[in-house]
Amino acid sequence: MRKGKHVWARVSVCALAFTLVVRAVAAEDEPTEKELFRRGAKMWSSYCGHCHNARPGSEFNRLEWDTLMLHMRVRANLPAKDAEALRVYLRAH
Amino acid sequence: MIGARVGRQCRAGDYRHQQCVRSAGMSLVVLIMMVVGAIPAGAEPSPDLRRELELLKAQMERSRTQMEQDRQRIEQLERQLQSVEAKGEQKSKEMEEQIAGRLLNRSTFGEYIDRFAGEHRFQLTGYGTAAFEWQERTNTNTFRSSLNPIFLYRLSDRLLFEGELELKLEDTETSADIEYAQADYLLNDYVTLTAGKFLLPFGEFIERLHPTWINKLVTHPLPFREGDEGGLLAFTNVGVQARGAVPLGYGDGAFGEYAVYVTNGPRFASTARGALMDNNNTDQNRGKGYGARIGIEPLPFDYGLGRLRLGASAFDGKWDENGKLWFTAWGLDSVYQNGLFDLRGEYLQLHRNMPTGMPDDRREGWYIQAAYRLAQVAIPYLDRTELVVRYSGQNQNALTPADIEEGFLRKPRQVALGLDYWIAPSVVWKLEYDRDVPSGASDRSAIRTQFAVGF
Numbered sequence: 001m002r003k004g005k006h007v008w009a010r011v012s013v014c015a016l017a018f019t020l021v022v023r024a025v026a027a028e029d030e031p032t033e034k035e036l037f038r039r040g041a042k043m044w045s046s047y048c049g050h051c052h053n054a055r056p057g058s059e060f061n062r063l064e065w066d067t068l069m070l071h072m073r074v075r076a077n078l079p080a081k082d083a084e085a086l087r088v089y090l091r092a093h
Numbered sequence: 094m095i096g097a098r099v100g101r102q103c104r105a106g107d108y109r110h111q112q113c114v115r116s117a118g119m120s121l122v123v124l125i126m127m128v129v130g131a132i133p134a135g136a137e138p139s140p141d142l143r144r145e146l147e148l149l150k151a152q153m154e155r156s157r158t159q160m161e162q163d164r165q166r167i168e169q170l171e172r173q174l175q176s177v178e179a180k181g182e183q184k185s186k187e188m189e190e191q192i193a194g195r196l197l198n199r200s201t202f203g204e205y206i207d208r209f210a211g212e213h214r215f216q217l218t219g220y221g222t223a224a225f226e227w228q229e230r231t232n233t234n235t236f237r238s239s240l241n242p243i244f245l246y247r248l249s250d251r252l253l254f255e256g257e258l259e260l261k262l263e264d265t266e267t268s269a270d271i272e273y274a275q276a277d278y279l280l281n282d283y284v285t286l287t288a289g290k291f292l293l294p295f296g297e298f299i300e301r302l303h304p305t306w307i308n309k310l311v312t313h314p315l316p317f318r319e320g321d322e323g324g325l326l327a328f329t330n331v332g333v334q335a336r337g338a339v340p341l342g343y344g345d346g347a348f349g350e351y352a353v354y355v356t357n358g359p360r361f362a363s364t365a366r367g368a369l370m371d372n373n374n375t376d377q378n379r380g381k382g383y384g385a386r387i388g389i390e391p392l393p394f395d396y397g398l399g400r401l402r403l404g405a406s407a408f409d410g411k412w413d414e415n416g417k418l419w420f421t422a423w424g425l426d427s428v429y430q431n432g433l434f435d436l437r438g439e440y441l442q443l444h445r446n447m448p449t450g451m452p453d454d455r456r457e458g459w460y461i462q463a464a465y466r467l468a469q470v471a472i473p474y475l476d477r478t479e480l481v482v483r484y485s486g487q488n489q490n491a492l493t494p495a496d497i498e499e500g501f502l503r504k505p506r507q508v509a510l511g512l513d514y515w516i517a518p519s520v521v522w523k524l525e526y527d528r529d530v531p532s533g534a535s536d537r538s539a540i541r542t543q544f545a546v547g548f
Contacts (some may be wrong), residue, residue: 038189050432064214070250074285
């Protein structure tokens, strides 16, 4: 029984350490707003021009782009991170 | 002579100075050998020969000096070029930082307004059209108009309600229909859940290309005509779906997408062979419809090969009231875009089991469309023009007597030529000429023009 408790303790510590490491790495990998802006600028004409003409950021205000990009992410089935980069780029205008 | 030619080449600042030196050296050796060969053994060179040799040596020396100067000049220019390139890159990065910083900085007043407005956001968007149509086959000569408002309500970053109304003028009335009304919940980065009435995720045209300001032609491809116009599939169904996209991991822009759904299922205007497909807002049998679409965009942006999307779709369900007879449909779709050129096409096949004693109802349809934007033509107005051509057709082994009387054909074919003038990215004037080219019938023409606004 004691041996079993030791094993579980070790497993728990390892799991906790692993989680902390993964979270730390994930936090390091989170792009900054400027990086998202640059990515969005690069992808805008290709993604947004796939079905219709790409509409410039100046057509809508910041709040409208938040809503529109949610709609477009669903409609066009955009990858989540790319949709976020496009949102940051378009709402900045 | 040889020495003079080589000297001229090297003096001209030729970058291949090593080759110049080599050929000059070789020339000198040859010359010396010729001179030495000409001098009999033990004989003194004549004064003329000596003078010529001295002249050649001096010329050689001058060429060598010139080449050395050229080499130093080239090295200096290369260093300057590297410096200019480094400065240019640095400047470009600084400007990028400035622009990004200025655009992303939010004023305190702006933040206050954001908080005051709250997290919920309502937005009205949509599209409207005004059109004129002259059609030989149906003896039509009329103006038309329609309005499709789209309501978007964002409850949070994960929850969206959206709906589209379709308001159309028909004869003496205005028809109103719910094109779609759905709730979308973003479960995570890869899964979005949708419930309600939604556009069928079958191919590309139904879900993404049919709005009038997006469709590059006035008409729909033959298999995708809406409602009772003779198309093959109902545009919408009521149910639930899960959809999403997954990056492929080897470059930005390369991803796969999917949609799987369960709905009320397929429904037809009647049980007759050849009957048109209808909306199924209230399920008439215990069976449901099951469908899926997968797509892939394999080319990352950085490859510089354009954009390619390939997709495959399926939709099956029991269509009769007793829930015993199957309807199956499958389709393929593809889009390729590169710069100003756009090529897309779809193919679909449908099969409806009929009651015992009746042959099955089989249908297929397709279209292929190419478009080219004349943006690089340096002529005013022409640079906003886009040329479009589409060939579409469908085959069905049966039509109802009413449809035959309406003028529908079992095997219609159509060539459509279009000219679009883009006033703005979402505002377009379109002109279309259609030529019906059905097998075994006389050709019929139609001219259509449409002004469409996406707002």
